[in-house]
Amino acid sequence: MKHLRLMGTTALAAMLGVMPAVAQIAELGTPEGKLNIVAWPGYIERGETMAEFDWVTKFEEATGCMVQVKTANTSDEMVALMNEGGFDLVTASGDASLRLVAGQRVQPINLSLIPSWGTVDDRLKDAPWYVVDGVHYGVPYQWGPNVLMYNTEVFGDSPPTSWNVVFEEMDLPDGKTNKGRVQAYDGPIHIADAAQYLMFHKPELGITSPYELNQEQYDAALDVLRVQRTLTARYWHDAFIQMDDFRNEGMAASGTWPFQVNLLQADGVPVASVIPQEGATGWADTSMLHVNAENTTCAYLWMEHTLASNLQADLSVWFGANPVVPAACTDGRGMQTAEGCTKNGFDDFERIRFWTTPVTKCESQGECVPYYRWVSDYIGVIGGR
Amino acid sequence: MTLAAQPSDRTPATPSAILPERGAGDRVSALLWRHPNLLLAALLILPLGWLVVVYLGSLSALLLQSFYSIDEFSGQIRREFTLSTYAELFRPANLDIIIRTVAMSAAVTLGAVVIAFPIAYFAARYARGHWKALFYLGVMLPLWSSYLVKVYAWKLILAREGIITWATDGIGASAVLNGILALPVIGGTSLSTSYIGTWLVFLYVWLPYMILPMQASLERVPQSMLEASADLGASRWQTMRTVIFPLALPGIIAGSIFTFSLTMGDYIIPQIVGSSRRFIGQAVYQLQGTAGNIPLAAAFAVVPIVIMLIYLTIARRKGAFDAL
Numbered sequence: 001m002k003h004l005r006l007m008g009t010t011a012l013a014a015m016l017g018v019m020p021a022v023a024q025i026a027e028l029g030t031p032e033g034k035l036n037i038v039a040w041p042g043y044i045e046r047g048e049t050m051a052e053f054d055w056v057t058k059f060e061e062a063t064g065c066m067v068q069v070k071t072a073n074t075s076d077e078m079v080a081l082m083n084e085g086g087f088d089l090v091t092a093s094g095d096a097s098l099r100l101v102a103g104q105r106v107q108p109i110n111l112s113l114i115p116s117w118g119t120v121d122d123r124l125k126d127a128p129w130y131v132v133d134g135v136h137y138g139v140p141y142q143w144g145p146n147v148l149m150y151n152t153e154v155f156g157d158s159p160p161t162s163w164n165v166v167f168e169e170m171d172l173p174d175g176k177t178n179k180g181r182v183q184a185y186d187g188p189i190h191i192a193d194a195a196q197y198l199m200f201h202k203p204e205l206g207i208t209s210p211y212e213l214n215q216e217q218y219d220a221a222l223d224v225l226r227v228q229r230t231l232t233a234r235y236w237h238d239a240f241i242q243m244d245d246f247r248n249e250g251m252a253a254s255g256t257w258p259f260q261v262n263l264l265q266a267d268g269v270p271v272a273s274v275i276p277q278e279g280a281t282g283w284a285d286t287s288m289l290h291v292n293a294e295n296t297t298c299a300y301l302w303m304e305h306t307l308a309s310n311l312q313a314d315l316s317v318w319f320g321a322n323p324v325v326p327a328a329c330t331d332g333r334g335m336q337t338a339e340g341c342t343k344n345g346f347d348d349f350e351r352i353r354f355w356t357t358p359v360t361k362c363e364s365q366g367e368c369v370p371y372y373r374w375v376s377d378y379i380g381v382i383g384g385r
Numbered sequence: 386m387t388l389a390a391q392p393s394d395r396t397p398a399t400p401s402a403i404l405p406e407r408g409a410g411d412r413v414s415a416l417l418w419r420h421p422n423l424l425l426a427a428l429l430i431l432p433l434g435w436l437v438v439v440y441l442g443s444l445s446a447l448l449l450q451s452f453y454s455i456d457e458f459s460g461q462i463r464r465e466f467t468l469s470t471y472a473e474l475f476r477p478a479n480l481d482i483i484i485r486t487v488a489m490s491a492a493v494t495l496g497a498v499v500i501a502f503p504i505a506y507f508a509a510r511y512a513r514g515h516w517k518a519l520f521y522l523g524v525m526l527p528l529w530s531s532y533l534v535k536v537y538a539w540k541l542i543l544a545r546e547g548i549i550t551w552a553t554d555g556i557g558a559s560a561v562l563n564g565i566l567a568l569p570v571i572g573g574t575s576l577s578t579s580y581i582g583t584w585l586v587f588l589y590v591w592l593p594y595m596i597l598p599m600q601a602s603l604e605r606v607p608q609s610m611l612e613a614s615a616d617l618g619a620s621r622w623q624t625m626r627t628v629i630f631p632l633a634l635p636g637i638i639a640g641s642i643f644t645f646s647l648t649m650g651d652y653i654i655p656q657i658v659g660s661s662r663r664f665i666g667q668a669v670y671q672l673q674g675t676a677g678n679i680p681l682a683a684a685f686a687v688v689p690i691v692i693m694l695i696y697l698t699i700a701r702r703k704g705a706f707d708a709l
Contacts, residue, residue, distance in 0.1 A: 186661055188671075232661070233575065233578035235661035237656055238656075249545045249574075249577065372677055375678065385477055385478040385481065
């Protein structure tokens with residue numbers, strides 16, 4: 001991994017220096033017979049985990065492009081793999097996508113070669129995490145919010161309306177304190193959730209984006225998190241461990257993904273989720289095409305497939321996410337339904353601030369606290385500093 | 386000396402015993418026989434090459450990284466020699482991590498010694514035949530199942546609504562459990578979110594590594610010495626304290642090297658069981674990830690190496706490696 005990173009940064013530096021002009025392709029050739037994709041675990045299913053979740057087999061039959069998937073667990077691994085080369089597509093999240101564009105690792109997409117482009121959600125067509133200077137460097141793949149999950153037995157008839165149940169000490173509707181009964185994500189990006197909370201409750205700080213914080217705003221967010229530390233018995237890292245904690249550690253509330261909420265509800269655990277008044281953070285992933293992709297035609301066919309097939313609907317059910325094609329919620333192409341989309345936060349797009357990597361040179365103000373400091377400071381906060 | 390110069394005078398010539406060379410194989414074998422160093426070199430080149438290139442190579446790459454630093458403003462790695470990254474280790478939050486990890490390693494090691502000694506003693510001195518086989522099976526069995534499975538199982542055992550809480554409730558001892566959990570620092574809302582839980586799981590997972598070397602060294606304590614000690618009028622306790630324990634010490638230290646270093650390097654157990662406060666392994670993992678703070682991750686990785694070097698030096702003085 002370290003070597004990969006090293007190679008990655010070196011390649012990146014070399015690329016930035018040269019800045020080759022990359023053109024999009026003008027027309028499709030004959031399918032090359034194979035396709036290599038870097039993806040999040042669980043993102044590209046061919047019915048091997050559960051038979052009914054399959055959005056690859058039909059594509060292979062129709063196009064003859066055999067799909068090879070390399071899973072990556074972090075955005076960082078994705079960027080490293082793409083820098084290394086040998087892959088055609090990547091399902092990049094908001095933090096990885098701009099790095100890939102900046103590093104010239106991905107090529108612009110000729111949207112006229114993707115017939116279903118018109119069906120893509122208008123809210124995503126020009127999203128800033130993959131469209132740079134009006135050029136599209138990919139096709140949206142799937143998105144989802146980080147919701148507030150709560151135990152319905154604890155909250156009863158009064159579901160939480162604010163993130164304060166995980167940020168401030170208080171008595172929950174069942175009469176007991178929330179101390180020791182709430183969780184938080186143990187990734188440093190959780191600082192953004194605290195910043196978003198402050199955006200709503202302390203407008204005088206002047207936060208315009210939870211990912212772009214100056215020193216003062218950042219310190220205020222850390223103070224919120226220090227209070228949270230006193231309430232949190234354990235931070236969650238692994239989705240399945242968190243589900244376990246809601247089953248047998250008596251957890252009352254936590255930020256989470258719809259994925260866990262759906263699985264727990266399917267198991268009969270009394271939980272539900274909301275997007276509170278402050279809004280929520282979220283993730284939005286994009287299929288991006290490698291600048292030196294060998295199987296360009298297959299890649300274009302796949303991108304069309306991601307939009308036109310059962311993929312959007314079934315993946316959104318599988319992952320607790322949202323389709324980037326609104327019709328997939330309703331037209332019965334897969335298992336997703338209008339209610340399912342609503343549950344996964346489809347109607348709350350405007351209230352979600354999508355994940356991007358905090359950088360020093362930020363747009364909203366002169367200088368922001370960069371991500372590597374988020375990491376070391378969050379370690380400190382969890383350690384009780 | 387003339388003896389060597391005139392062998393034929395002493396031994397009758399036996400031409401049938403010295404066979405003519407039968408090809409390349411014989412020549413190679415003769416060459417290696419005449420130059421034993423050549424044989425040694427041929428045998429060692431692969432393992433040594435592995436050690437130097439792969440092991441020491443990556444280690445020195447790591448060391449090199451730890452002398453770089455990260456630019457406070459741009460977040461880029463500055464490839465210039467500096468000690469500032471090491472100075473960062475002494476920031477309170479980072480120092481916490483080091484102290485936490487070392488304290489946990491020490492506690493796990495002590496606990497393992499206390500629990501493993503009676504087991505190893507029984508196995509070495511009293512278990513025979515089937516019992517001995519059963520002992521080996523019992524000690525090794527946990528090592529056969531996946532590490533992750535065991536840790537997840539422990540998470541369930543220790544959970545607030547898990548079997549321990551249930552059992553203590555059942556026997557009316559929940560006040561004791563709550564009392565333990567109310568302890569400052571090591572307590573928490575449940576065993577699975579407290580340091581006690583982390584400690585228990587570490588102890589369980591690494592215990593075989595303490596029992597086995599301890600048992601090996603206990604078996605080497607000669608029976609005659611115990612008899613001599615008894616003949617001289619020593620009580621059982623005196624024999625244990627002044628004869629058996631000192632003689633078994635190298636094995637105990639050898640075992641403690643395992644438990645100590647394994648605890649120090651682990652980053653999975655504290656992530657699953659415990660209060661989410663970071664240990665060194667977790668910090669390294671996180672810093673080298675998206676954070677891209679490889680210098681600090683490398684500096685953190687050097688910490689266990691240094692601690693283990695000190696530990697091994699002390700252990701060697703105590704003769705821990707004589708038993709290996």
